[in-house]
Amino acid sequence: MFQDPSSSAHDTSPAGLYIHIPFCVKKCSYCDFYSITDPSLQLLFADALISEMKMIGKTGLVYDTLYIGGGTPSVLDDAVLKKIIDAAGQCFDILSDVETTLEVNPGTVTLNQFKNYRKAGVNRISIGIQSFNPENLGFLGRIHSVIDAETAVKWAQKAGFENIGLDLIYGIPGQTDESWLKDLQTAVNLRPQHLSCYMLSYEPGTPMHMDLQNQAFKPLPEEQVCKLYEIAVTFLSAHHYIQYETSNFAQEAVGGRGTKSALTYASRHNMKYWNFAPYIGLGPSAHSFMDQKRFWNHSSVEKYIGELSAGRLPRAGEESLNREQQWIEAVYLGLRQTKGIAVDAFDKKFGVNFKDKYAGIIADLQEKGLMKSSMDRCALTSRGMLYLDAIAAMFI
Numbered sequence: 001m002f003q004d005p006s007s008s009a010h011d012t013s014p015a016g017l018y019i020h021i022p023f024c025v026k027k028c029s030y031c032d033f034y035s036i037t038d039p040s041l042q043l044l045f046a047d048a049l050i051s052e053m054k055m056i057g058k059t060g061l062v063y064d065t066l067y068i069g070g071g072t073p074s075v076l077d078d079a080v081l082k083k084i085i086d087a088a089g090q091c092f093d094i095l096s097d098v099e100t101t102l103e104v105n106p107g108t109v110t111l112n113q114f115k116n117y118r119k120a121g122v123n124r125i126s127i128g129i130q131s132f133n134p135e136n137l138g139f140l141g142r143i144h145s146v147i148d149a150e151t152a153v154k155w156a157q158k159a160g161f162e163n164i165g166l167d168l169i170y171g172i173p174g175q176t177d178e179s180w181l182k183d184l185q186t187a188v189n190l191r192p193q194h195l196s197c198y199m200l201s202y203e204p205g206t207p208m209h210m211d212l213q214n215q216a217f218k219p220l221p222e223e224q225v226c227k228l229y230e231i232a233v234t235f236l237s238a239h240h241y242i243q244y245e246t247s248n249f250a251q252e253a254v255g256g257r258g259t260k261s262a263l264t265y266a267s268r269h270n271m272k273y274w275n276f277a278p279y280i281g282l283g284p285s286a287h288s289f290m291d292q293k294r295f296w297n298h299s300s301v302e303k304y305i306g307e308l309s310a311g312r313l314p315r316a317g318e319e320s321l322n323r324e325q326q327w328i329e330a331v332y333l334g335l336r337q338t339k340g341i342a343v344d345a346f347d348k349k350f351g352v353n354f355k356d357k358y359a360g361i362i363a364d365l366q367e368k369g370l371m372k373s374s375m376d377r378c379a380l381t382s383r384g385m386l387y388l389d390a391i392a393a394m395f396i
């Protein structure tokens with residue numbers, strides 16, 4: 001639900017718990033998530049993480065999602081992961097129908113690991129595949145092959161997982177309509193319940209960004225990137241995947257009375273980020289949001305362990321969102337979801353009349369086929385999502 005970001009009351013809706021596992025086998029050339037490739041600190045990290053849980057466990061929040069991401073959680077020993085999940089269960093008030101997601105990287109998992117994940121309580125798997133094209137995998141610096149990727153999905157299914165999400169990347173230099181369609185077709189053939197299609201972005205500080213600046217490769221022209229996005233939306237819709245956010249698609253599920261719904265397989269955890277629900281992030285670089293405040297941890301495993309060993313929270317900073325920041329977030333987060341901005345809630349929150357204030361812009365966007373507006377919602381069309389940043393800026 002769209003919550004009141006200007007409210008000073010304590011958040012009461014179920015919160016999300018995020019755990020950042022900061023280890024990878026090798027850094028992918030495009031990635032700017034915090035992780036290190038030296039595994040020697042894994043056990044000390046796990047102990048520090050459990051200390052962090054004990055220090056902040058009882059915040060008064062109740063959780064219905066646990067998301068273990070990174071980094072590459074599947075590089076940890078299964079027993080260590082189980083210990084982490086058990087500790088979370090002991091330190092936090094977690095509801096019995098919790099969605100527990102584990103991110104895995106093909107090439108770091110076996111069938112047996114998937115079986116152990118299920119026994120440990122994981123009920124949703126997110127597999128970072130990125131592409132089924134070997135050249136693309138090489139360009140992205142991934143450690144796994146196409147076969148590894150397909151095998152990982154099949155093993156997860158064989159282990160009994162019934163909620164599996166795959167991540168794909170589009171906009172890779174040289175990517176054609178045909179090769180992207182082949183990626184999508186291969187993904188759909190594997191019958192995952194969820195697909196995330198992310199546009200390749202060149203993040204400052206990454207090797208890929210440096211190569212771009214050194215003109216080591218030619219980026220895909222913007223029109224082609226847009227075309228690939230539209231191909232994904234059309235293709236996935238035709239294959240019964242419902243878009244619920246700019247990059248996210250959930251397999252259509254048939255509800256109790258034959259109704260079709262995307263909500264069954266939409267990522268309950270990620271929706272918290274977009275709906276102003278509270279979340280607590282644990283581990284190096286993890287961010288939290290609670291009572292209109294953001295706070296975040298140090299992006300260094302050593303510093304993280306050091307602070308917790310000294311009995312201190314590994315906090316690197318915090319900020320309270322002012323009215324302007326809350327407005328920006330309400331617009332941006334609303335527009336990135338296909339359900340759009342809940343106008344009544346927005347008006348109540350900010351004491352404005354959104355539709356009156358922006359009547360001209362809304363009419364113009366509607367005429368261009370970029371926005372649809374109903375009594376209570378203003379939402380971007382799939383095509384409008386291509387220009388999310390530019391359109392959100394018009395309402396700020």
Ligand code: SF4
Nearest residue numbers: 024027028031070071
């Ligand atoms: S495996 Fe994931 S987290 Fe690790 S470097 Fe690659 S993209 Fe980043």
